[in-house]
Amino acid sequence: MPKPNLAEIKNAYDKHYKNITKKIIICAGTGCVSSGSLKIFEAFKKGLEARKINVSLHISEGCREVYLTKSGCQGFCQQGPLLSIGDIFYTKVKESDVEELIEKTVLKSEPVERLLYKNPADGKQYAKSEEIPFYKKQTRFLLRECGKINPGDINEYISRGGYFGAARACAEMTPEEVCKVISDSGLRGRGGGGFPTGKKWDLTRLSKGDKKYVICNGDEGDPGAFMDRSVMEGDPHAVLEGMIIAARAIGADEGYIYVRMEYPLAVERVRFAIKQAEEAGILGCNIFGSGHNFKINVMEGAGAFVCGEETALIASVEGERGMPRPKPPFPAQSGLFGRPTVINNVETLANIGKIMTIGAAEFRKMGTAASPGTKTFALTGHVCNSGLVEVPFGATIRQIVNEIAGGTANDRGEADLNAFKAVQIGGPSGGCLTKEHMDLPLDFDSLKSVGAMVGSGGLVVMNDKTCMVNIAKFFMGFTQNESCGKCVSCREGTKQMLNMLNDVSEGKATIKTLDLLDGLANVVKVSSLCGLGKSAPNPVLSTIKYFKDEYLAHIKDKTCPTNNCKALAKYFIDAVKCKGCTACKRACPAGAIGGEVKQAHKIDAAKCIKCGACAATCKFGAISAGG
């Protein structure tokens, strides 16, 4: 194995980079690829080559003029495809814009104004990404390189200071010293539980075993979250570096990265990064000349939410059905193949290399005393700018939704601060936060105290047209479907809770149903085997707590205040808008609509089966469902 000289690689990179006069970064995250960013990349390449401009796709000996590169997710997904030329940042670029961009921005350094980001709130245009409120209000520590560097080039990662922390940990520090740095930093696991990472490592370090493992949990099952995906796609070496340092700290020589199968691009980028690291002598035998060996395997998940749970994940790596096991023993004592194992989340691991570089004290300057550092959130749902954001712990919903995301979006997609109703945090295991929590500083402990949790970091914003019973039903449907069936309380409890929620949304429930639902939720919460069942009732309990009126409206008044529950909808025809065309009358399968040609029609509520066929047929928008 060659012993990599990081300083030399960095110096060479910096030297070659000096010959570059323009850098074009095109976002190749999943969002931008789906809106055509790869075609834009090709168009740039062709357009530049046709003009006999020298284009390099990698920084190496002899490169000059234009450096054209692809990055991981830049986070501003809704505005994609994104690209930057020098420090000018463009949004919603199309293939047909490329010629103009080359002529103006590449050759003359002039901006193409119509492609600059325009803030919908005040119409202001921004040329630099750092000035756009979406980016300006964030603290991009973990995501610093994500969206800036080429994830397929290990040298670029090294040129930004990457792998220096791993080299120091392997060659100059003892395992105790490594654990101490991480313990002192106060880093807590980003996979949901918030367990102190340093402590976990120390426990595993002290466990006796001739073989130990490090596992990176990239299962990211929470629907509505994509932070781990973005990190694996955009900065895969940061994850590898974290694993190398973890391996050093506990004395492991083998690791696994478990990636869910819905993330083919992440699998590809991680595999490629491992190959590059092996070739560079950063993974494999005698890494950094330290005498330690470490190899990493990639395992693709096969589609089961419960496999995000650590013991279930371990079972599936062993070739078993992904069912959780009772704890203790904890993986730190007996994990993969019965050996002491550290299992950490992607984001947790991606923090490690950076902490080794800046030191524990500097890391603690971000976030709160009990939850140091930053957290990435996948900000989605009814917001003006959805995407990937990063803030220090202690930031508030108001800052994230109103300042970074540009506010709640109403049904027509326009910014409307009053339209905010709730935000679901922590996905199917978490709870909802409402207007009263707008200024709650978000960290592990404050969220637990209000019945929610950081979870993986999915933040789904919901506007006032969202039915909270429907949302609770949606999550219960998800957990019921994903329950592995091992323990009775989760298997049967989620099923019964779902039945009751269905009754509520169909107007079949009584006030007793609500008590029963509440009671059962608390039973499932305490008696389930693993975190899936233990947290499954959270969305129900928190929606009942904060939106009891809405439940009561479904139960007592048999109406859905937001008109989402089909069974409770009452259709009516606006006599002014109705032209008497008879289209609805013909569409109605129940014969519930009456009225003469050219006269306003009427719906007989007793016959109506609420199928919505009339409203879908009416060309004049005269039929609507009212609560």
Added chain:
Amino acid sequence: MSLEKLNDVIAILNEYDNNPSKLIPILQKVQQKYNYLPQDAMTFVANSLGIAPSKVYGVATFFSHFSIVPKGRHIIKICDGTACHVKKSEGIINAAKKRLNLTDEKHTSGDFMFTLECVSCLGACGIAPVAVVDEEVHPQMTPEKITALIDAVYAKEKANA
């Protein structure tokens, strides 16, 4: 089991050293080859690895990615994760079902052209609601767009026929 199939499965098993702990990657490879898990192949895998066929069946039915019935030529995945759900993915799913004459129980169209899968989160929530047709991700879907995508695939198949 045909000789050809036998050779394929043996090659996959050898790639993983006939290691029973590699059962999941082995089944993934088999499924990649046949787009589902044929019963004879599963039995053969079980015997070769020295584990019970019921265990292989147990694993194959536990994970949603595995299918023990044949799928259509084209796979449509429509996301019904949280972010897509609040952006009304239900209407998109219904439109696709209607276009392909599918029901809650029937996921593959009669002509075996399409299999519709509802998935929870494709990790592209920033551009919700999302659909994936044969690995290609389509952002900000509507019922009209999904119907048009299906029509386009049919038109292409017809042109190639």
